[in-house]
Amino acid sequence: MSHLFEAIDFVENALYEKIIDDLAQQQYSIVENFFSDKEVELLRDSLLKRKADDDFKKAAIGNRTNENIIKSIRGDLIFWIDELRANAAESLFFTKINDLVGYLNRTCFLGVLFKEFHYAIYPKGTFYKRHIDTFQNDDRRKLSFVCYLNEDGWLPENGGELVLYLKNEEKVIYPFPGRVVIFESQIIEHEVKPVNTQRFSITGWLKTR
Numbered sequence: 193m194s195h196l197f198e199a200i201d202f203v204e205n206a207l208y209e210k211i212i213d214d215l216a217q218q219q220y221s222i223v224e225n226f227f228s229d230k231e232v233e234l235l236r237d238s239l240l241k242r243k244a245d246d247d248f249k250k251a252a253i254g255n256r257t258n259e260n261i262i263k264s265i266r267g268d269l270i271f272w273i274d275e276l277r278a279n280a281a282e283s284l285f286f287t288k289i290n291d292l293v294g295y296l297n298r299t300c301f302l303g304v305l306f307k308e309f310h311y312a313i314y315p316k317g318t319f320y321k322r323h324i325d326t327f328q329n330d331d332r333r334k335l336s337f338v339c340y341l342n343e344d345g346w347l348p349e350n351g352g353e354l355v356l357y358l359k360n361e362e363k364v365i366y367p368f369p370g371r372v373v374i375f376e377s378q379i380i381e382h383e384v385k386p387v388n389t390q391r392f393s394i395t396g397w398l399k400t401r
């Protein structure tokens with residue numbers, strides 16, 4: 193009878209329902225203030241601490257790509273976040289993510305079994321050319337998730353817009369702090385425009401199988 197108790201337990205979450213509707217209708221969803229100002233600050237401090245400890249690596253594309261080729265495609269520095277070694281801010285991050293994933297799995301039978309997340313720093317002048325997130329011969333990536341950790345008062349002229357290449361539209365999304373963008377990894381081509389001011393984020397993927 194355990195299914196009966198699960199059914200009783202279920203509480204509809206309006207925010208998650210909006211994400212699910214958006215994804216069904218347009219393959220992407222933009223959520224303002226998914227993370228509060230305080231959470232963004234904690235996560236940005238955590239990113240900067242990891243950076244000070246010199247844990248960041250130049251992002252790679254596949255294994256054997258020549259460094260100059262990589263630089264012409266993407267210039268961000270990344271650090272993979274290990275849930276088992278998470279600090280307080282990162283634990284808080286994963287608590288929210290796990291809640292969302294639990295909801296998606298229960299309501300949409302999405303079957304997300306794995307997830308991976310990294311911090312990203314885009315130094316001034318860097319970008320990430322138009323791509324699809326499953327190009328690294330990993331078709332298990334189902335949903336891409338980006339959250340922005342920039343300072344309050346981020347301006348459009350700082351650059352670093354995320355552009356989603358949709359069927360009939362190029363959707364320009366500014367990396368405002370606390371904003372989260374979720375989109376279908378296997379469908380939506382996208383690009384990070386050159387940044388004029390250092391840009392901070394966490395990017396990750398919800399994966400099946």
Ligand SMILES: O=C(O)CCC(=O)C(=O)O
Pocket residue numbers: 312320325338353354382383384393395
């Ligand atoms: O930072 C963003 O807005 C997107 C990053 C991205 O496309 C990626 O890391 O694959």
Ligand SMILES: [Fe+2]
Pocket residue numbers: 323324325382
């Ligand atoms: Fe991407």
